[in-house]
Amino acid sequence: MAEPRRDVVITGIGIVSSLGEGLDAHWRKLEEARPGADSQTYAPCVVHPIVAIDFDKQIPKKGDQRQMEPWQRIGTYAAGLALENAGIKGNAELTSRMDMIVAAGGGERDATVDGAILTGMRSAPSKEDFINERLMSDLRPTLFLAQLSNLLAGNISIVHGVTGSSRTFMGEESSGFDAVRIALQRIQAGQSDITLVGGAHNGERKDMLMLYGAGGYTLKGGYSPVWDRAAQGGGFALGSLGAFLVLESREHAAARGATPIARLAAVLAESARRQDGQITAALDGMWERLAAANKIDEAHAAIISGASGAEPATAEERAFLGHHKALPVRATGSHIGHGPEPQFAMNIALAALALKHGRLFAPVPDPSGMEQPMNGALTQVVVTGVGHWRGEGLALVETAN
Amino acid sequence: MAAPRDSQGRPIVVVTGMGIVTSLGAGKADNWARLISGTSGIRAIKRFSTEGLKTKVAGTVDFVPCDPPAAAELAERLAELAAEEAIAESGLGSRGNFPGPLFLAVAPIELEWPQREALAQAAGANAGVTYDDLIRSANTGKFRNIHERFVFGSVGHHLADKFGTQGSPISLSTACASGASAIQLGLEGIRRGEIDAALCVGTDGSVNAESLIRFSLLSALSTQNEPASEASKPFSKNRDGFVMAEGAGALVLESYEHATARGAKILGVLEGCGELADSFHRTRSSPDGKPVIGCMRKALADAGITPDDVDYINAHGTSTPENDKMEAMSTAAVFGERMKTLPISSNKSMIGHTLSAAGAVEAVVTVMTLDHQRIPPTINYKVPDPTIQLDVVPNVARDAKMRHAISNSFGFGGQNVSLVFAREPA
Numbered sequence: 018m019a020e021p022r023r024d025v026v027i028t029g030i031g032i033v034s035s036l037g038e039g040l041d042a043h044w045r046k047l048e049e050a051r052p053g054a055d056s057q058t059y060a061p062c063v064v065h066p067i068v069a070i071d072f073d074k075q076i077p078k079k080g081d082q083r084q085m086e087p088w089q090r091i092g093t094y095a096a097g098l099a100l101e102n103a104g105i106k107g108n109a110e111l112t113s114r115m116d117m118i119v120a121a122g123g124g125e126r127d128a129t130v131d132g133a134i135l136t137g138m139r140s141a142p143s144k145e146d147f148i149n150e151r152l153m154s155d156l157r158p159t160l161f162l163a164q165l166s167n168l169l170a171g172n173i174s175i176v177h178g179v180t181g182s183s184r185t186f187m188g189e190e191s192s193g194f195d196a197v198r199i200a201l202q203r204i205q206a207g208q209s210d211i212t213l214v215g216g217a218h219n220g221e222r223k224d225m226l227m228l229y230g231a232g233g234y235t236l237k238g239g240y241s242p243v244w245d246r247a248a249q250g251g252g253f254a255l256g257s258l259g260a261f262l263v264l265e266s267r268e269h270a271a272a273r274g275a276t277p278i279a280r281l282a283a284v285l286a287e288s289a290r291r292q293d294g295q296i297t298a299a300l301d302g303m304w305e306r307l308a309a310a311n312k313i314d315e316a317h318a319a320i321i322s323g324a325s326g327a328e329p330a331t332a333e334e335r336a337f338l339g340h341h342k343a344l345p346v347r348a349t350g351s352h353i354g355h356g357p358e359p360q361f362a363m364n365i366a367l368a369a370l371a372l373k374h375g376r377l378f379a380p381v382p383d384p385s386g387m388e389q390p391m392n393g394a395l396t397q398v399v400v401t402g403v404g405h406w407r408g409e410g411l412a413l414v415e416t417a418n
Numbered sequence: 419m420a421a422p423r424d425s426q427g428r429p430i431v432v433v434t435g436m437g438i439v440t441s442l443g444a445g446k447a448d449n450w451a452r453l454i455s456g457t458s459g460i461r462a463i464k465r466f467s468t469e470g471l472k473t474k475v476a477g478t479v480d481f482v483p484c485d486p487p488a489a490a491e492l493a494e495r496l497a498e499l500a501a502e503e504a505i506a507e508s509g510l511g512s513r514g515n516f517p518g519p520l521f522l523a524v525a526p527i528e529l530e531w532p533q534r535e536a537l538a539q540a541a542g543a544n545a546g547v548t549y550d551d552l553i554r555s556a557n558t559g560k561f562r563n564i565h566e567r568f569v570f571g572s573v574g575h576h577l578a579d580k581f582g583t584q585g586s587p588i589s590l591s592t593a594c595a596s597g598a599s600a601i602q603l604g605l606e607g608i609r610r611g612e613i614d615a616a617l618c619v620g621t622d623g624s625v626n627a628e629s630l631i632r633f634s635l636l637s638a639l640s641t642q643n644e645p646a647s648e649a650s651k652p653f654s655k656n657r658d659g660f661v662m663a664e665g666a667g668a669l670v671l672e673s674y675e676h677a678t679a680r681g682a683k684i685l686g687v688l689e690g691c692g693e694l695a696d697s698f699h700r701t702r703s704s705p706d707g708k709p710v711i712g713c714m715r716k717a718l719a720d721a722g723i724t725p726d727d728v729d730y731i732n733a734h735g736t737s738t739p740e741n742d743k744m745e746a747m748s749t750a751a752v753f754g755e756r757m758k759t760l761p762i763s764s765n766k767s768m769i770g771h772t773l774s775a776a777g778a779v780e781a782v783v784t785v786m787t788l789d790h791q792r793i794p795p796t797i798n799y800k801v802p803d804p805t806i807q808l809d810v811v812p813n814v815a816r817d818a819k820m821r822h823a824i825s826n827s828f829g830f831g832g833q834n835v836s837l838v839f840a841r842e843p844a
Contacts, residue, residue, distance in 0.1 A: 062553070084700060117695070121591075122570060124528040128549050134531075135538045135547035145467035148531055149627055153470060158635040162700050162830070166526040166570075166591045171831025174697040180709070183695035183833060184599055187526065188571030188589040195588050199603070206610040223549035227537070228529060230556035232565025237557070286586035288578055406566070407575045408586060 022205040026277035026417055028270050029103025029263030030366045031095040031215070034353040035065035035256060039098060040370050047367070047378035052352045054240040054254055061237040062230070064220045065354030067257035070094060075101075076176050086125040086163035087257070089172050092217025092359075095259030096173045099213065103263035104275060111273075112178040116209045118200050119173070119185045120192035120216035120358040123166035126224045130155045169217060179213055190323070192216070193361035194286035194402055194410030200264050201284050210269040214262050215363075218356030220255030229255070234327045234405045242351040243326040244335070244385040251328035253405060256354020260363035277417035279369035282311050284412045296333035296403060301340065303411040307399070311413055315343045318397040319377045321368045322348040325355040327405035334403045335387070344399070345391040351381045361402040361410055368398035368414040375416075421675045422843070424689070425722035428609045430843055433686045434677050435508025435670030437500035438782045440769045441477035441663055444499055450786050453794040454815045458647035458768050460661050466627050473639040475646040476625045477663025477770030484623070486567070490527045492623025492664065494573045496775075497522065500668035501581055501619050508670035509682060510615055511582070518615035518672075520583040521603040522574045523596030525624045525774040529568045537561060573621070583617055593829030594734075596620055597667060597777025598837055602691045604671040614676040620778025621666035630662055636701060638738060650771075651798035652735035652764035653742050653810045660736040663770025667778030669785075674843060686785035687840040689822070690721025696832030702740060703828065707748035710826075710834050714752045717824060717836035722844075725753045728760065729820035730793060732784040733810075734828045735764025736771055741828065746806040761818060763811040767797045777827035781837055784825045788841045792817050 032039065035053035036046035046053070056063045072090055075097030076082050082090060100106040105115075134151045141147035162168050167185040174180050186192040186199075193216060200214040219225075229235050236252035246252060262281075270277055285306060289299035307313070320338065324331045338346055349364055356363065371377050376395050380388030402410035424430050438445065441459025442452040452459070459477045465487075468474040482499065484492040511517045534552065540560065541551035555561065566572055574589035592599040597620025604616030633639050640649040640659035650661040677684055694716060696709035703710060718725060734745055750757045765783050772779050787793055792815055799812035825837045 061557075123526045126528075131534065132546060132548045135534060135552075138535065139547075143467065143469070144531075144535075145627065146469040149467060149470045149631070152628055152631045153635070156631065156635060161632040161636065164526070164528075165593065165830065167593050167829070167831045167833060168700060170695075171700055171833075174695045174832050175700065178697055180695040180697050180832070182693045183592065183831070184603075185591050186588055187524070187591055188574055188587075189569055191571050191575075191586055192589065195586055198586075199588070202610060202612065203606065208606055208610065223553060224529070227549060227553045227556045228565060228568060230553055231537075231561040232569075233559055233562065234565070235557075288575060288586045290579060404571075406569055407571055410586075 023207060024267040025201055025204045025264055025281050026267050026270050027262050027279045027281055027369050028265045028275045028277055029099045030278060030369060031098030031102060031261045032363060032366050033070060033091060033095050034258035035067060036353055037068050038070060044370055044374065047352060050379045050381050056239045059226060062226045063236045063240050063254035065254055065256035066221055067091060081176055084159055084162060085172055088125060088217050088219040089163060089169045091219060091257060091259040092169045093172045093176050095215065095217060096213060096261045097177055099261035099263050100177055109178055114181040115179050116182045116212040117170055117173060117179050118196040118212060118214045119170040120196040121166040121169050121185050121187060122218065122358055124164045125222060127160060128223060189357040190402055190404035191408030193358050194408060197362055197365060198284040198286050201281055204264055204266050211265045214264060215260045216359035217259035218257065218359050220257040220354055220356060225255060236326055242381045242383045243324050243331060243348045244383055244387040246326045251326055251331060253325035253327050253355035256356045258353055258356040258359055258363055260359045260366050262362055262366060279372045280415045280417050282413040282415050283307055287409045288407060289409055291407065296330060296409060297336040299409040300337040307411055307413055314397060317394050318344050319391055319395055320344050320346045320399045320401060321364045322346055323360050323364050323402035324348045325350050325405055330403045330405055334401060345377060345389050346387055364400045365412055365414055368400050371395055371398060372414060372416050429611065430674035431605050431608045431671055431688045432674050432677050432684045433669050433688060433785055434672045434682045434684060435504040436685060436782045436785060437503025437668040438779060439479060439496050439499045440665035440779060441479055442769060445503060446786065453768060453783060454792060456795050456797045456813060458797060460646045460649050460770050462646050472641045473630060473634055474643045475649050475661060477661060478625045479664040488530050489525060489624035489626055490567055490573055493524055493621045494576055496623055496666035497577055497619050497621035500666035501577065501617060504668035504670050505581065510670055515582040516617055518583060518613050518617060519585045520574060520578050520587040521600040521616060521618045522577060522587060522589045523600040523620035523774045523778060524573050524589050525622050526591055527568055527570050530626065533564050591774060592833040593831050594773055595777055595827040595829040595833040595835040596774040597779060598827040598835035600778060601669060601781055601837060602835060605688055605691055608671060608673050615670060615672040618671055618778065619666060619668040620775040622773045622775040623664045625662050625664055633662065640737060648798045650737045650767050652737040652767050652796055653803060653806050653808060654799055655801040655803035657737045657739060657742060660738050661770040663772045665769065665772040665775050665779050667775055667782040669781060686788055687843050689840050690717050690838040692717025692720055692836045694834050696834060701830050703744045707744055707751060710744060710748040710828060711751045713834040714824065714836045717838050721838035723822055727822050728824055730787060730823040731760065731762035732780050732823060732825040733762050733764045734826040735766050737766060742806065746808055758807055759809055761793050761809050761811050763793055763796045765794060777835065780825050784823050784839050788820055788823055788839060791820060
């Protein structure tokens with residue numbers, strides 16, 4: 018006999034992006050509907066740069082900060098905000114048994130070293146020997162650790178003392194869906210009481226603009242909202258952002274007197290093979306499973322979409338959204354850009370934030386008409402995620418009670 | 419009839435299929451024969467120039483064709499071989515339709531020098547090359563294959579497509595504990611009752627110049643290049659670092675109920691798993707060994723057995739001065755006086771350190787060890803370290819009666835995972 022599944026609530030949120038840091042700053046900017054995009058610095062690509070952060074506030078030792086590349090600093094900072102928001106920062110008894118799942122990319126390059134090697138190898142007698150010589154003398158030994166995917170989790174253990182368990186999922190958007198999904202399932206089943214889950218992404222990276230550019234996925238030629246990029250051939254604007262959630266069983270939260278921000282009811286993930294129409298079918302299938310297990314009150318529900326603008330993913334997600342026209346939609350990619358790994362956790366955080374306010378934030382001025390104002394109370398949010406290349410995810414977030 | 423449960427009321431998880439490929443060869447039979455004969459797979463690196471490098475040896479897998487020659491591509495080929503063998507042995511599902519999810523331990527993926535060079539050449543920059551040139555080339559649409567090969571999810575999604583695993587494939591990295599973490603995720607999923615079976619794979623094909631240089635700059639690698647076969651010498655006094663290696667291990671995990679219902683042969687039981695992160699340092703273990711001690715104790719408690727029930731330890735045993743000392747101290751703390759006679763051996767003495775794959779490769783060997791009731795040795799054990807009082811099964815394989823074994827995996831970033839296997843259900 019399977020034991021009844023435990024209720025899971027969100028008791029802490031730590032978010033940082035181009036809009037600011039923390040819940041209040043995000044709410045203000047979302048209401049103002051003024052996306053923070055930069056079309057100049059990385060032209061023709063568009064990015065959403067991270068706001069100025071005083072990293073000392075969450076990573077007090079400069080020595081620790083020096084051991085991290087920006088994506089790790091953003092993540093370690095956001096994790097600290099989440100622990101603080103949950104009221105457990107520095108509570109060693111709790112953090113030492115707290116579980117952790119991080120969705121991570123990695124591999125930030127030293128652009129100067131790479132450029133010098135690519136320049137020099139053109140005239141080197143032996144390219145391989147030249148690469149060896151340059152890397153042996155020019156690579157910082159600790160750069161490797163700043164690149165390793167699992168070292169965001171490692172840094173969170175070191176800086177914030179989260180050591181119950183530590184797992185790092187990789188794989189762009191999918192890693193974000195699965196990190197939250199596994200964290201939820203483990204708490205529901207009693208395999209964990211409290212878990213820190215999330216991720217971080219640095220969008221201001223030329224090596225990533227190169228990789229995603231090679232696939233034809235980056236937005237070029239200036240900013241536009243994600244629903245209105247057809248004329249530009251679609252594409253995403255990479256976003257620098259970090260998002261961590263503290264998930265907890267309802268009993269565990271109650272026992273320590275924590276106030277839930279929202280309830281995480283369900284998370285589903287799929288891997289459609291991506292022939293025509295399969296993304297829409299995967300999302301429809303997950304919606305069916307979600308609706309079968311949870312009553313969705315259409316009058317008080319909305320959709321926070323992880324649509325990135327990448328095609329054909331965004332067009333197929335639109336077809337899916339067309340099956341649920343009663344629900345107002347907001348795409349956060351228009352505001353904060355696309356951070357493949359942390360976007361899903363971020364959107365669950367923003368869903369919880371809207372539920373906390375009891376209403377949905379304003380639509381982005383959008384000629385496509387995809388985003389409509391919502392009047393009235395908000396009690397449920399469905400969060401979508403569609404990987405630019407592979408992976409589909411869906412979550413249901415509800416008011417805490 | 420009620421479903422069989424373990425001592426804590428959870429579904430029992432068994433191993434019904436295994437596959438392995440290492441520098442020793444492809445397949446369980448070849449690997450076992452060479453492990454038992456004490457053969458080393460470590461040799462001089464031929465794949466790339468080692469001019470100017472301090473370390474010139476590795477446990478490369480050179481017998482598997484790989485095009486393009488990139489770590490992600492080789493990791494995928496190796497994982498395919500191991501998974502194919504494991505699924506075939508399990509007899510589960512049908513071709514291209516495996517009835518469970520994929521948990522894949524894989525090294526972080528990144529673009530390599532041949533791709534960067536191709537992008538730079540296509541840009542035709544006259545002056546110094548910058549990433550702006552590479553982006554310009556990338557944006558031409560002529561390098562789409564680079565994107566698919568070098569996104570982090572590529573190996574996992576490709577394997578999921580090929581073997582028809584269910585749902586979203588999980589790619590994970592917990593550094594050198596990754597393989598064990600993949601197995602742990604499968605175990606947890608079956609225990610939750612969500613799935614009846616899981617395909618757990620660890621793979622690594624990242625012996626290339628830059629990866630080797632990175633570990634070398636951290637002084638983590640052995641620099642004993644002659645003879646190559648003696649570079650990896652875990653627990654020896656003259657150990658001087660680990661030896662990078664490639665390989666893959668795959669396990670089909672299944673609930674005992676599901677396996678017996680279809681009459682599957684049970685190769686071993688995955689009794690439990692322990693995990694504890696270390697907040698001491700990015701590359702070094704806590705000197706008091708507390709996280710590693712706690713990790714092994716959690717694994718034994720999860721398995722519902724005591725230290726006295728353990729008959730063999732498959733060591734992490736990397737051959738670095740620090741790891742082996744810390745592992746000796748920590749096992750002594752967990753197993754007490756018994757540790758002087760409790761056999762503990764390191765497969766890495768022969769295979770080298772297969773990094774992201776190691777936890778899965780060594781789990782496969784641990785189950786084979788229990789099955790054959792014979793312990794692969796720690797080879798190259800010539801100069802005992804007086805501070806390490808262990809029975810490392812030196813140099814020669816040994817028969818032993820064993821019911822329970824523990825397999826340790828520790829990694830950079832404070833990652834520690836221990837798995838407990840048994841020969842048959844309690």
